[in-house]
Amino acid sequence: MEMPTDQSVLVTGGAGFIGSHLVDALVADNDVVVLDNLSSGRREWVDDRATLIAADLHNAQAVDQAVDGVDYIFHEAANVSVEHSVDAPVESHETNVDATLRLLEHARNEDARFIYASSAAVYGTPESIPIDESDPKQPTSPYGLEKHSADEYCRLYHEIYGVETIALRYFNVYGPRQRGGQYSGVIDIFLDQARREEDLTIHGDGKQTRDFVHVDDVVTANCLAATHGVPGEAYNIGTGSSITIKDLAQLVVDTFETNSSVTHIDARDGDIEQSCPSIRKAQRELGFEPTQSLNSKLEALW
Numbered sequence: 001m002e003m004p005t006d007q008s009v010l011v012t013g014g015a016g017f018i019g020s021h022l023v024d025a026l027v028a029d030n031d032v033v034v035l036d037n038l039s040s041g042r043r044e045w046v047d048d049r050a051t052l053i054a055a056d057l058h059n060a061q062a063v064d065q066a067v068d069g070v071d072y073i074f075h076e077a078a079n080v081s082v083e084h085s086v087d088a089p090v091e092s093h094e095t096n097v098d099a100t101l102r103l104l105e106h107a108r109n110e111d112a113r114f115i116y117a118s119s120a121a122v123y124g125t126p127e128s129i130p131i132d133e134s135d136p137k138q139p140t141s142p143y144g145l146e147k148h149s150a151d152e153y154c155r156l157y158h159e160i161y162g163v164e165t166i167a168l169r170y171f172n173v174y175g176p177r178q179r180g181g182q183y184s185g186v187i188d189i190f191l192d193q194a195r196r197e198e199d200l201t202i203h204g205d206g207k208q209t210r211d212f213v214h215v216d217d218v219v220t221a222n223c224l225a226a227t228h229g230v231p232g233e234a235y236n237i238g239t240g241s242s243i244t245i246k247d248l249a250q251l252v253v254d255t256f257e258t259n260s261s262v263t264h265i266d267a268r269d270g271d272i273e274q275s276c277p278s279i280r281k282a283q284r285e286l287g288f289e290p291t292q293s294l295n296s297k298l299e300a301l302w
Helices: 017-026 060-067 082-087 089-110 142-161 186-195 215-227 245-256 280-285 294-301
Strands: 008-012 031-036 051-054 072-075 113-119 165-170 172-174 200-203 212-214 233-237 262-265
Touching: 008 017, 008 060, 017 031, 017 215, 031 060, 051 060, 060 089, 072 089, 072 215, 082 089, 082 142, 089 113, 089 142, 113 142, 113 215, 142 165, 142 233, 165 215, 172 186, 172 215, 186 200, 186 245, 186 294, 200 245, 212 215, 212 294, 215 233, 233 280, 245 262, 245 294
Parallel strands: 008 031, 008 072, 031 051, 072 113, 113 165, 165 233, 172 212, 200 262
Antiparallel strands: none
16 A cells, blocks of 8 residues: 655644554654644553554644644544434534645645545535536535535645645445444444344334445555545545445345344434445555455444
């Protein structure tokens, strides 16, 4: 895997699910600083070779310390809960948009390349499948609108100020260290229910499709974005294929021979029915090729 070497790197959210895996990949060959308030991340997930600054993105002094002299900023820190963005939209906006804008200013001042963790939520309900980066952006939640706003700020900071920015629009990321609970990914929820031999619960009819991309492939995309891609552009990061939630639940039951059954509960308001990206742009301009299969990685997660 191609990645930066002998560089000064900041990973915001570097104690969290995706960020800590990214730190693991970078820390052997780079000077890595992690900025994380540890609200959802864990100190023990941060490699000892990295410098951890346990502080919030709104702490100006801590941010100044973290960005000093950096060559790359990987911005993974965010409020990732759609529900929280609905319940507290101002607070969520401050975290997901205002803090990103301030980091972009630091990237401008430090002449650092800025790799932003965007989201498939920018598209909202897609008009067609597969979803192309140029397709309409119609977010259906404050979270999606926040990610779209920050995504656009990245584009503008390149166009106006020449900052080298890359936005990576993650689809459904799964893997080790994904935290359980109300807001965790559906794979994590299904595995937890299967381990307890509880029923696997599906919202609605289960015909919703999702593209599940393993965190290792997401880390690869980030490392490629450090040295590849067109500044100011955004890239879909997924596998390019999808599975229905109903088939995913059955795959978990069949793979682990659990006594769990699959049951259906009320559909969630605003749940998107179909989601699958085109990753041709990422393949062409980043050299991104996902390699992790859902079947094999489910067994590892178990």
